[in-house]
Amino acid sequence: AWGKLREELIKRVGRNNYTTWIEPIRLAELRGPLARFEVPTTFFGDWVSRNFSDHILHQLNASGQDVSRLEFFVPTVSQPRAVRAAASAPAPGPAKPLPRLAQRRAANDDELPGATLDARFTFDSFVVGKPNELAHAAARRVAEGGPVTFNPLFLYGGVGLGKTHLMHAIAHELQARQPELRVLYLSAEQFMYRFVQALRDKQIMDFKEIFRSVDVLMVDDVQFIAGKDSTQEEFFHTFNALVDQNKQIIISADRAPGEIKDLEDRIKSRLQCGLVVDLHPTDYELRLGILQQKAEFYRQQYPGLQIANGVLAFLAHRITTNVRVLEGALTRLFAFASLVGREITLELAQDCLADILRASDRKLTIEEIQRKVAEHYNIRLSDMIGPKRLRNIARPRQVAMYLAKQLTPRSLPEIGRRFGGRDHTTIMHGVRKIEELMATDSQLNDDLNLLKRLLQG
Ligand code: ADP
Ligand code: MG
Secondary structure, three states: OHHHHHHHHHHHHOHHHHHHHHOOOEEEEEEOOEEEEEOOOHHHHHHHHHHHHHHHHHHHHHOOOOOOEEEEEOOOOOOOHHHHHHOOOOOOOOOOOOOOOEOOOOOOHHHOOOOEOOOOOOOOOOOOOHHHHHHHHHHHHHHOOOOOOOOOEEEEEOOOOOHHHHHHHHHHHHHHHOOOOOEEEEEHHHHHHHHHHHHHOOOHHHHHHHHHOOOEEEEEOHHHHOOOHHHHHHHHHHHHHHHHOOOEEEEEEOOOHHHOOOOOHHHHHHHOOOEEEEEOOOOHHHHHHHHHHHHHHHHHHOOOOOEOOOHHHHHHHHOOOOHHHHHHHHHHHHHHHHHHOOOEOHHHHHHHOHHHHHHHHOOOOHHHHHHHHHHHHOOOHHHHHOOOOOHHHHHHHHHHHHHHHHHOOOOHHHHHHHOOOOOHHHHHHHHHHHHHHHOOOHHHHHHHHHHHHHHHO
16 A cells, blocks of 8 residues: 555655655556656646655555556546545545655755755754844744734844754744644745746746745845845745735845845845844853853763863853854864863863864954955045045044954054054044944944954854
8 A cells, every 4th residue: 555655665765855745645546557646736746756756666666566657746626536536545644735844954955945954953952142132032932923923033143143043943943833834944045946946847836836825934044145136026026925914934144134235125125124133243151151052962972071171161262253163163172082082171172173263363453344344335445544534435434443443452553553654543533433423323333233243254
């Protein structure tokens, strides 16, 4: 029977592919060398045909059938009852029009049409601190799955600050609370990939149907579609269709909606309609918290391995850029220590992580600040240092002075020297001017936040 046979396929395709792609199909008919399967949509059938035909054929033949051809079809209402009754399979559960989310990271990420969830990215494993408490609270709220209060939820922040982690956590939580909910998580890149594929295969109606029938849509790294016109267009319509149906949308990006270059204005304004929250760069406390949690996990993995006091604090202090790097450092440290069977001491850490520590020791220079600020405001680097007093040049120059004061340990006279030999009082004036404007100028605040993020990675 197909039911048994089908289960045999778990071993061949894996549990995730099985629940996503195999479980929902139904063997409708076996006619000589031809096996016909009922599928929920043509898109679905196409996918199964392309990716799992070999496995299905193998399994059918292994069970003694002599099948050489598979056909997938979407049942129509006029489908004669007799055909259904002739099917050798037990009545299947309700067809799932939408692929369920896979529960692990697949090696061939971009081949999966849905997207993959990392089982480790849960709320439990997310360490909350000042820099991310707002984003965390908003994510929690959405994950409760109550009535939609803000739509979309827009999460943004620099690389490795936990955007993807939070989105996966929301998806896990929603699925746990409401298994019937159709939650679709994917990166903007996958959205584009699927869209282009649907266009090419003339299955755009299927595409629209899938995307517009979800209960929750999550699109990660939306900045990716900036400048990609037809994808933006489709995204815009998908977005509107879902919002109209009061379906929850969650979006992430590396910066605020208004700051994404080459993103259509109408999309920007839609993205700003809900709740926009940012994940700030980590602070020492948060980094230490994350390390402690990770270390706890490794202690269980490598029982008996000792880690000296102060090692975690040392890492939290020295590796400040990106949580991923921080985690990588700890992973390497434990792996190395267990290999050589030594306690993890400060010396071992310094030795084993020399390259990482060197890279994160990199000091931000005033030149880098000037360059980024000049780029941001579209002025020449030479004007940044030069004597021009035009406001469209003087203001960015003051911004650069302010950031130099904020982000480097340089003194005012030192900064002055790097701004074409200006006097320290000029620098002080520039810094004060910016501080003064910050009280009222929200555009300036946005600019400063963005620049800080860019400069501090
Ligand atoms: P982003 O999508 O913002 O670039 P990720 O969500 O991929 O960042 O996070 C990078 C890594 O850092 C992941 O392994 C994630 O689990 C971890 N991470 C980031 N923030 C936290 C946090 N607050 N608590 C625990 N782990 C975190
Ligand atoms: Mg991410």
